[in-house]
Amino acid sequence: MKAVPKVNTDGLYLEDTLVDDAFYGVVPFYAPLPELPPETDPEAADEPEEEVEEAEPEIAGYVVGVPVPQGLYLPQFDLAAWEAREEDVQTDPTGYWVEGLTPEEIEELTKPQPQEPNPVDLLGEELTAMKLQSIQQQSLIGSMGSELATTKLTTIEQQQTIASLGSELAAAKLEIIQMKGGMAQ
Structure with a gap:
């Protein structure tokens, strides 16, 4: 088992999750489907069942099997570049990670804070x-x-x-x- 990052649909890092050691690539994960309440109406049991449309699961983000390089404040995975890559081209996969914060936001984060x-x-x-x-x-x-x-x-x-x-x-x-x-x- 190894820890890999989970990102939202924009590619921004959310948290780490455990996967098999052989996992590599980008795989979507889905938001939980809302539960339908069970029918308790006795008259409804006599009526023919209507076909209930299955709700299609919505992609909540992706599990990314590419390690995050050090030094990023808010890592962001470039999902579009990953999808557009050519499978046979050997490149450094960590290059798909970019900084998700602006230089101004980083400066604000790294500014020394007054000590309590x-x-x-x-x-x-x-x-x-x-x-x-x-x-x-x-x-x-x-x-x-x-x-x-x-x-x-x-x-x-x-x-x-x-x-x-x-x-x-x-x-x-x-x-x-x-x-x-x-x-x-």
Whole structure:
């Protein structure tokens, strides 16, 4: 047994089918005939039978005993050239196979398609984004801590200055009071 291609009535490849190893050539295969419903009418049994026309089977495609050459995207068997060939001429039978797609269709098929990101990659990207955000937040917290420390130091210095000025003011008032007291005597 060997696998050979089946083609539709236009010669376009459909699928492979198994045949005997000695098979060669092109043989039609037929579409299944519609089943006629059985007659169940009792009166019809008494009447003489009318001749039922047998439906002629319709060719659905061909089994081709010629191997398909490599490199065709949609193989198409040239049925007309096969029928017109001369039996005694020895030629390469794979020459009856042609490409069934246009160059534009082939280009579209072979164009690199964008890859769907895989879930692990997406999780990795999310984790990286979260780490970057965490680093930025830590940096912001660090700089805000430095600003807070600087502000506290400034506040402590200002409080010391205010306390110092308060002491000087109290000393000056005391001196003024003492001077007024010495004049009053």
